[in-house]
Amino acid sequence: MAYWLMKSEPDEVSIDDVMATSSIPWFGVRNYQARNFMRDAMQIGDGVLFYHSSCPAPGIAGLAEVVSTAYPDHTQFDSSSHYFDPKATPENPRWMMVDVKGVRKTRLLSLAELRAVPSLSSMRVLQKGSRLSITPVTADEWQQILQLLDQPSP
DNA sequence: GCCAACGTTGGC
DNA sequence: GCCAACGTTGGC
Numbered sequence: 001m002a003y004w005l006m007k008s009e010p011d012e013v014s015i016d017d018v019m020a021t022s023s024i025p026w027f028g029v030r031n032y033q034a035r036n037f038m039r040d041a042m043q044i045g046d047g048v049l050f051y052h053s054s055c056p057a058p059g060i061a062g063l064a065e066v067v068s069t070a071y072p073d074h075t076q077f078d079s080s081s082h083y084f085d086p087k088a089t090p091e092n093p094r095w096m097m098v099d100v101k102g103v104r105k106t107r108l109l110s111l112a113e114l115r116a117v118p119s120l121s122s123m124r125v126l127q128k129g130s131r132l133s134i135t136p137v138t139a140d141e142w143q144q145i146l147q148l149l150d151q152p153s154p
Numbered sequence: 155g156c157c158a159a160c161g162t163t164g165g166c
Numbered sequence: 167g168c169c170a171a172c173g174t175t176g177g178c
Binding site for chain 2: 167171172
């Protein structure tokens with residue numbers, strides 16, 4: 001059982017979108033490190049912090065769960081897709097994805113609030129210049145964040 | 155819109 | 167294998 005933080009632009013897929021469906025395929029990851037996390041490490045049942053990025057109010061917006069192991073991202077084969085990769089073939093897929101299920105929408109735990117917690121300062125998402133869209137979260141960080149989510153917004 | 159940071163590409 | 171150029175991310 002592992003924990004992850006996964007970034008999504010709410011204009012594309014928001015926590016509300018995720019809560020409105022049974023599960024969503026996490027398509028469009030085009031970074032090898034993030035792909036490798038999905039392909040090599042993610043397991044069904046892993047916990048996910050659903051993070052809204054590139055938006056007016058960035059932060060953790062909900063909790064989700066990994067509900068599949070990795071399988072090829074079909075958008076890499078679709079020449080009309082923004083995520084098309086001409087070097088990928090069905091026989092030799094380059095990009096993988098997992099399915100994610102929404103667990104609950106939470107209050108917005110803002111980036112500023114996360115930064116204010118010293119014991120969370122080693123989280124990858126808080127590092128300067130961090131752009132990785134999928135990052136591991138420790139069990140300790142997960143527990144702390146669950147507690148913060150249960151407290152009212154400061 | 156700006157810009158720092160980072161990843162990828164491609165010439166050599 | 168190096169590294170400059172370029173493209174992207176993402177907070178502000």
